[in-house]
Amino acid sequence: MSDSPIITARGVTRVLPGPVPVTLVDGIDLTIEEGGMVAITGPSGSGKSSLLYLLGLLDAPTAGDVLVSGQSTARLDEDARARLRLTSLGFVFQFHFLLPEFSALENVMLPMRALAAMPERRMREHAAGLLERLGLAGHLQKTPDKLSGGQRQRVAIARSLANTPRVILADEPTGNLDSASTAQVLAIFRELVAAHDTTIVMVTHDLNLAAAADHRIHVVDGRLAPVPAG
Amino acid sequence: MNLVIHIAWTHVRHRLRQTLVGTLGIATGVGFSIMMASLMVGSQRDFITTLVDTLPHVSVKDEQRHVPRQPAEDAYAAAAISGLRPEELRPGLKNPLALIAALEAWVPGAVAPSVTTRAIVRYAGRDMSATILGIDPKREPKVSSLPKNMRIGSLELLNSIPNGIIVGDGLLAKLGLKPGTTVALIPVSGTPLDARIAGVFHSGVKAVDEGQIYTLTRTAQILAGQTGLINEIRVHLDDAMESRTIAQLIEAQVGYKSLSWQEANEDLMSAFMVRNVIMFTVVGAILLVASFGTYNIVSTITHEKTRDIAIMKALGLPRKTVRRIFVLEALMIGLFGAVLGSIFGYFMTWGLSLVEIRTPFADATSLPVIYSGWHYLGASAVAMASSIIAGFLPARKAAAVYPVDIIRGAT
Numbered sequence: 001m002s003d004s005p006i007i008t009a010r011g012v013t014r015v016l017p018g019p020v021p022v023t024l025v026d027g028i029d030l031t032i033e034e035g036g037m038v039a040i041t042g043p044s045g046s047g048k049s050s051l052l053y054l055l056g057l058l059d060a061p062t063a064g065d066v067l068v069s070g071q072s073t074a075r076l077d078e079d080a081r082a083r084l085r086l087t088s089l090g091f092v093f094q095f096h097f098l099l100p101e102f103s104a105l106e107n108v109m110l111p112m113r114a115l116a117a118m119p120e121r122r123m124r125e126h127a128a129g130l131l132e133r134l135g136l137a138g139h140l141q142k143t144p145d146k147l148s149g150g151q152r153q154r155v156a157i158a159r160s161l162a163n164t165p166r167v168i169l170a171d172e173p174t175g176n177l178d179s180a181s182t183a184q185v186l187a188i189f190r191e192l193v194a195a196h197d198t199t200i201v202m203v204t205h206d207l208n209l210a211a212a213a214d215h216r217i218h219v220v221d222g223r224l225a226p227v228p229a230g
Numbered sequence: 231m232n233l234v235i236h237i238a239w240t241h242v243r244h245r246l247r248q249t250l251v252g253t254l255g256i257a258t259g260v261g262f263s264i265m266m267a268s269l270m271v272g273s274q275r276d277f278i279t280t281l282v283d284t285l286p287h288v289s290v291k292d293e294q295r296h297v298p299r300q301p302a303e304d305a306y307a308a309a310a311i312s313g314l315r316p317e318e319l320r321p322g323l324k325n326p327l328a329l330i331a332a333l334e335a336w337v338p339g340a341v342a343p344s345v346t347t348r349a350i351v352r353y354a355g356r357d358m359s360a361t362i363l364g365i366d367p368k369r370e371p372k373v374s375s376l377p378k379n380m381r382i383g384s385l386e387l388l389n390s391i392p393n394g395i396i397v398g399d400g401l402l403a404k405l406g407l408k409p410g411t412t413v414a415l416i417p418v419s420g421t422p423l424d425a426r427i428a429g430v431f432h433s434g435v436k437a438v439d440e441g442q443i444y445t446l447t448r449t450a451q452i453l454a455g456q457t458g459l460i461n462e463i464r465v466h467l468d469d470a471m472e473s474r475t476i477a478q479l480i481e482a483q484v485g486y487k488s489l490s491w492q493e494a495n496e497d498l499m500s501a502f503m504v505r506n507v508i509m510f511t512v513v514g515a516i517l518l519v520a521s522f523g524t525y526n527i528v529s530t531i532t533h534e535k536t537r538d539i540a541i542m543k544a545l546g547l548p549r550k551t552v553r554r555i556f557v558l559e560a561l562m563i564g565l566f567g568a569v570l571g572s573i574f575g576y577f578m579t580w581g582l583s584l585v586e587i588r589t590p591f592a593d594a595t596s597l598p599v600i601y602s603g604w605h606y607l608g609a610s611a612v613a614m615a616s617s618i619i620a621g622f623l624p625a626r627k628a629a630a631v632y633p634v635d636i637i638r639g640a641t
Contacts, residue, residue, distance in 0.1 A: 049638070079548045082546045085545070085546040086546025091545065093637060099542075110545065111546060113236070114551065
């Protein structure tokens with residue numbers, strides 16, 4: 001574990017421009033240490049997903065700065081932010097967002113191919129290994145439409161792990177899953193933290209999932225708020 | 231496989247109907263362009279070949295390019311002179327044998343002297359004007375395709391038949407002549423004579439077949455009324471396309487007007503140029519219309535793939551990679567279209583070559599087409615270039631997708 005926090009937000013604000021500007025995130029300061037599971041909770045429309053996108057460099061703050069491993073991202077252009085996402089961050093979305101024409105294996109290989117850090121054969125072995133670890137050994141060549149919701153989400157998790165990121169940002173990763181699949185995803189996250197010291201930052205409505213996290217951040221009206229009791 | 235190629239190929243493969251429509255659009259454009267170019271260039275080349283075969287490549291005539299100055303004008307440069315009677319020049323090339331020898335020393339081809347004059351051909355009360363060309367039967371095969379064009383008789387018969395002439399089959403038909411018939415040749419100045427048809431030729435050029443008569447040099451000299459007259463040296467070059475340059479060199483050397491076949495047919499050459507401009511405009515328009523199809527298809531694909539583009543960008547694919555994916559898709563459609571269009575164009579050209587048709591200028595029995603690799607390469611290159619341009623705009627739009635906007639709106 002390094003000394004500096006893996007992610008730091010300094011006065012991060014995001015305002016959607018328009019005739020009536022909408023403030024999604026309002027001057028948030030926070031630090032996320034490496035390793036462990038962090039849950040971001042809050043009511044619908046509170047800005048928790050917006051905060052996750054800002055922390056994951058998917059969106060750029062209107063004001064403030066997000067630091068990844070101590071490195072400021074305020075002055076990075078779009079392609080530099082994309083590069084940082086590719087190398088250091090992994091994403092899991094509520095709607096899995098797998099590419100429909102590609103097999104599970106090819107979906108997992110996509111970030112590896114974009115990074116092009118290893119030969120094709122090794123990429124294939126690594127992707128297959130990830131899918132096997134997540135219990136999808138028999139589904140490597142299946143396209144997303146041939147997989148169940150839980151299986152798709154596990155493929156999405158495998159994809160997020162493709163380039164061995166230090167942080168995985170998950171937006172409602174169990175939002176569309178039944179309780180069995182939810183438990184499976186939680187177990188995978190726990191294993192990642194325990195075995196690889198990966199940092200999981202997830203937005204969730206699921207109080208049980210939030211309770212299982214090591215840390216909890218509560219957001220109300222785009223600001224940090226005390227975590228409600230119970 | 232490279233990521234860009236892999237994704238582009240997968241998109242193209244899975245959007246089979248759209249790919250097929252785009253490919254067929256390009257293929258139609260490429261196919262028709264190839265067919266049109268083959269026909270236009272083929273007919274032009276066929277006509278020029280016939281022309282080049284029939285006419286001398288360079289004709290050295292007993293004329294000056296500019297009217298010669300009168301001796302008085304040279305003697306009294308500062309004075310205004312009027313009422314001068316111009317010096318009468320004796321027709322014909324001066325010392326033609328020396329000229330021929332000088333030209334034969336360096337001109338890449340063959341040289342032959344001839345006498346050109348005009349006469350009326352009279353037979354059974356009907357008159358037709360004709361150009362009489364006095365030739366040397368031994369030299370003629372080297373400078374013209376007359377021996378090849380002979381339908382009845384041969385050039386050698388001119389030596390054995392007194393006042394023998396060789397006429398075109400057009401003249402033969404118009405005056406109702408037959409080989410062996412005697413006709414009256416009435417020259418403008420000179421001695422009329424009765425000539426006997428020793429042979430019949432067919433050049434394929436209507437004007438020549440109806441209006442040119444070959445005879446021996448000395449017979450033509452009698453008709454021209456001047457013994458020893460040689461008023462034209464005809465040059466047949468090894469490379470007909472060099473005629474313009476060689477004609478200029480000859481003119482500079484001998485001082486007489488030397489006319490290349492291109493200069494002699496300048497009006498036709500200009501017409502061909504206009505025709506080519508029209509052809510390339512139409513071909514360009516066809517390919518442009520086809521490229522609109524590609525634009526439409528790539529636009530549709532990028533629109534349908536907005537969510538996937540957002541995901542790829544969210545995962546960390548840079549803008550240029552996304553842009554390349556969609557430009558490559560357009561290029562793939564362009565490439566498939568070009569290949570299919572080339573096959574299509576080949577068969578359409580082949581089909582056209584089977585169509586029998588007659589033109590008023592020449593007697594081609596089928597549409598003259600040519601199979602040139604340049605037509606295939608050109609049409610394919612234009613199709614692919616226009617596909618890339620057509621794909622670039624939607625690709626740029628795709629690359630500009632802001633992933634969060636799509637992810638936020640996803641359900």
